[in-house]
Amino acid sequence: MEKESFGGILLLYLKGKLGGGAVLLLFCLIFAVVFSLYDLTAEAILYAGLLCACAGGLLLLRDFMKFYRRHRALTSLRQEIALLEESLPPAVNPLEADYQALVEKLREINNRNFTAFQTSRRESVDYYTAWVHQIKTPIAVMHMILGEEDTAEHKELLAELFRIEQYVDMVLCYFRLDSSSNDFVFRRCQLDGIIRQAVRKYAGQFVRKRIRLVYAGTDATVLTDEKWLGFILEQLLSNAVKYTEKGQVSIEVDENLTLTLRDTGIGIAPEDLPRIFEKGFTGYNGRTGKKSTGLGLYLCKRAADKLSHRIAVESEPGKGTTVRLDLRTVHLEVE
Numbered sequence: 300m301e302k303e304s305f306g307g308i309l310l311l312y313l314k315g316k317l318g319g320g321a322v323l324l325l326f327c328l329i330f331a332v333v334f335s336l337y338d339l340t341a342e343a344i345l346y347a348g349l350l351c352a353c354a355g356g357l358l359l360l361r362d363f364m365k366f367y368r369r370h371r372a373l374t375s376l377r378q379e380i381a382l383l384e385e386s387l388p389p390a391v392n393p394l395e396a397d398y399q400a401l402v403e404k405l406r407e408i409n410n411r412n413f414t415a416f417q418t419s420r421r422e423s424v425d426y427y428t429a430w431v432h433q434i435k436t437p438i439a440v441m442h443m444i445l446g447e448e449d450t451a452e453h454k455e456l457l458a459e460l461f462r463i464e465q466y467v468d469m470v471l472c473y474f475r476l477d478s479s480s481n482d483f484v485f486r487r488c489q490l491d492g493i494i495r496q497a498v499r500k501y502a503g504q505f506v507r508k509r510i511r512l513v514y515a516g517t518d519a520t521v522l523t524d525e526k527w528l529g530f531i532l533e534q535l536l537s538n539a540v541k542y543t544e545k546g547q548v549s550i551e552v553d554e555n556l557t558l559t560l561r562d563t564g565i566g567i568a569p570e571d572l573p574r575i576f577e578k579g580f581t582g583y584n585g586r587t588g589k590k591s592t593g594l595g596l597y598l599c600k601r602a603a604d605k606l607s608h609r610i611a612v613e614s615e616p617g618k619g620t621t622v623r624l625d626l627r628t629v630h631l632e633v634e
Contacts, residue, residue, distance in 0.1 A: 305367075312366050316359075323355075424474045431471045438464055458507060465537060469594060472530055476601050483524045483605060490519045490558070490626070494550060497532040504540045511547035519552050521626045527602045528626075531610075534595045535560050535622050542566075542620070556626040567614035575612060576600040 327348070372388060390396035441460055445453045475482045498514060505512050521528070539548045539562040546563030553559070567575065571582035579593040596612075603610045607628040614620040 308367055308370055309363070311370070312363050420477075427470055427474050431467055434467055435464075438467070454507065458504070461504065465533075468530075469598065472598055472602070473594065476598060476605070483527060485522060485524055485606075485628075487520050488523055488525045488528070490521050490552060491517050493525055493529050494532060494552075494558075497529055497536055498550075500533060501536045501540060505548070508540060508544070510540065510543055510545070513547055513549035515551070517552040519556055519626075521556060522628045523606050523608070523626065527606060528608075531599045531602050531606075531608075531624065532558075532560075534599050535624075538595060539564065539620070546619070558624040558626060560622045560624075561619060563619040566616040566618055566620055567612070568616055572612065572614060576610075 369388070369391075376388075390399050438460060442457070445457050445460065494514065494517070498512060502512075536548070539560060543562045543564035548560065548562045550558065550560050568582065571580075574580045575582065575596050576599075577593075578597045580597075581593040600610060603624065609625040611623045611625075612620060613623075
C-alpha cells in the first residue's frame with residue numbers, strides 16, 4: 300500500500316468537514332443579517348468575525364493534527380491487520396466505539412472460522428496421507444502379480460497401474476501444496492541425480508511407446524527442494540510421454556541453470572497456451588481422448604512458484620512442445 304501524502308490527508312479531512320463548514324457559513328450569514336438590521340458598525344462585525352476565525356482556525360488545526368495522527372495509525376494498522384493481536388486504539392466518541400465493537404466481533408468470528416477451516420484442512424490432509432500410503436500396498440501387490448508373466452495384456456495393465464500411481468501421488472501433492480505446514484526443505488542438490496531419478500521412473504513408458512529419450516547429463520547444482528523439483532520433472536515427463544506418439548523427448552541444462560524439456564508431440568493450440576497453468580483447464584488436447592485432469596501443469600506452476608523457480612511453455616501444434624524451467628533461486632538464501 301502506497302504512503303499517503305500530507306496534502307491527500309488534508310483533502311480527506313476537509314471533505315469530512317464540508318457539512319460542518321456549510322452550517323457555520325449559514326450561521327455567519329444569519330448573524331450578519333441580524334447585525335445589519337440593528338445598524339451595528341461594520342468594523343465591530345468584522346472584528347468579532349476575525350476573532351472567531353482565528354479561534355476557529357486554531358481549533359481546526361488542533362483537530363486536524365489529531366485526525367492526521369489517528370489516520371496514519373489506523374492506516375499502518377490496516378497494513379498489518381493479519382498480525383494484529385492487541386485491541387484497536389481507544390475510541391474518541393460513542394459512534395466510533397460502536398464501530399470498533401463491530402470490528403472486534405467480526406474478528407472473533409473470522410478467527411473462529413479460520414481455526415475451524417485449519418482443523419478441517421489438517422484432518423483432510425491426514426486422511427488422504429494415510430489413504431495414499433494404504434493404497435500403495437495393493438498397488439505394489441498388483442505390480443508383483445502382473446510382473447510374473449511378460450504378456451501384452453499384463454504390459455497394458457502395468458501401464459494403467461502406473462497411471463494410477465501417478466494420480467495417487469498427485470492427490471497427496473495437491474493437498475500438501477495448499478497445506479499451511481511447511482513441506483519444503485531447501486539445500487544445494489546435484490541436478491543430474493534428480494533428473495535421472497525422474498527419467499528412470501518413466502523409462503518403462505518410453506520403452507512401451509518406443510519414444511527416444513535424449514539426455515547427456517549435467518554437473519550443475521541448484522538450490523531447491525529435491526522432492527518437489529523431482530515432482531515437477533515427473534509431471535513434465537508424464538505430459539511429454541502422454542502427448543508424444545513418435546519421435547523423441549530431450550532434456551538439457553544450459554549454463555544459466557535453465558532446464559529445457561522438448562518433445563515432438565502433438566503440441567498445444569495457441570488459444571490454449573495462456574491458460575495451461577489454470578486449475579482444471581484441459582484444453583483441446585485434453586478433450587480429445589487423452590483424459591487429462593487439468594491438474595498436472597497447475598501443480599507444476601504452484602510448486603515452481605514455491606521453489607522460486609520460473610516455468611514457461613512454448614508450443615506449436617503438430618511439431619511439439621518446449622518447457623523451460625529456470626532453476627535460479629534469486630530470492631532464496633541457504634541458512
